[in-house]
Amino acid sequence: MTEQQNINYKRIAEAIEYIKTNFKEQPNLDEVAKKVHLSSFHFQRLFSEWAGTSPKKFLQYTTVEYAKTLLKENQVTLFETAHEAGLSGTGRLHDLFVNIEGMTPAEYKNGGQYLTINYSYAESPFGNIIVASTAKGICYMAFVDDESTAFSTMQNHFPNATFRQLLDSIQQNALYIFTHDWTKLDQIKLHLKGTDFQLKVWETLLKIPMGQLTTYGAIANKIENPNASRAVGTAIGSNPVAFLIPCHRVIQSTGMFGGYMWGTTRKTAIIGWEGTKKHLEF
Template identity: 45%
Template sequence: MSEPQGYHYQVMRRAIDLIDSGAAGQTLDELAAAMHMSPAHFQRLFSAWAGVSPKRFRQYLTLGHAKALLDERFTMLETADAAGLSGAGRLHDLFLRWEAMSPGDYARGGAGLCIRWGWFDSPFGESLVMGTERGICGIGFAAEMGREATMEDLRGRWPEARFVEDPEALRPWVETAYGLREGGEAPLYLIGAPFQIKVWEALLRVPSGQVTTYSEIAQSIGRPKAVRAVGTAVGRNPISLLIPCHRALRKSGGLGGYHWGLPVKRTILAWESARAEAG
């Protein structure tokens, strides 16, 4: 029986902490010993999750990697469609449609809406997934915040909605979104203010393994002076990973913020870079 993705992430999270602290040394043998594993098992587990060796993955975790991404894999959103980039990522092959709640419905705080929810294993730890009959409307990661805070955060976005625990209703979409099911569909249902939805739509045009900046997003939606407001909208994206807010960086190359914790953002960017290289 294969180990769950969340177990892989917990191993990776511990390994990342050791790498950052320098307490375990930097060789494969030293890291494996600190993880209480044989070097062969640690290498196999690490490579199965990341797609590359621990030594190579370590390079993607450095703070300078964000700047390297901007230099090498920067996506100009204004020209992304013309260049065909909007169809280059896995998301755009998977998500055949997305739609947004009307501004009036959003203003009512989700009144009359039934939102189903469930906890699911993911490549980045335990995730809380929410969805309506039209598609996934929320994904949050509990690795840094914990279950209670993650639940409170997502539920608080639509205070008038009715919430029902029903993971089986969401499972086909979740398994497709996490790459566990082929040939399926994972529709998205965006519940947000009109400005937020414009920002999230721009994020959907950033292919996996590439990045953009908050100022570039502001330019692409016709609001070049609204960089701060764009940053806020990016941070309020309710559908983590699938609407890739982790691919938005500061113009300086800094990581910026991440609603579910910067360690998660660093890991997702490194994981996507490793997969892009391996693929």
């Protein structure tokens, strides 16, 4: 490490410690930059290079992690949590949670207690599937080898939710993807729960055209985090919505198809099927 790199490292370490110590005051970019004797522009760029995220995002992560520890204590209200975390009100707490955790503070606090999820089983070209939805959109979809095991796995994602075996219009619209116009994929609404990083990766997967493949490294570059290929792979492996979020279109840089949550044979079949359908469109 050069002398300048060592200086930069110490500055970023000092900035991180300052944010972690003073997050309840919600310091802005200028305040933190001044603390480490840098211009706001230079500090923003340097922090992002060393920490892999912006100072603002780091502050948000720190705030939400603290809020999560408070919400685990059932006697703490959302208002009290927002106040203790240094936020201006519950609206700000709500926005931060939705952005970073993919759920509202109330949903986190109650573990899905007030969430009603409809689910059903259906056939697809690649075997049976379980598909589940909330009032907001599809929240879960997986290929099924055993229905009872599939239901238990889904329950683990939403441990306190109320489940109803019911095929609704949201699920029907999603299932059309196997037989109808692929260009209307954006009309399928999703209700996802995940970290900010996971949501960013899943959103990038949705932009991969049918019949095309990409690599973990390419996804990392797309989200402007080129050194995060391994983290991208972990996020892809956590995809809660099979097929609709096309994690099957991501392969290794060597050209090998790589693993798949629902089996490599199924992944190979899906890639071949999509390639054939894409070819038939022309």
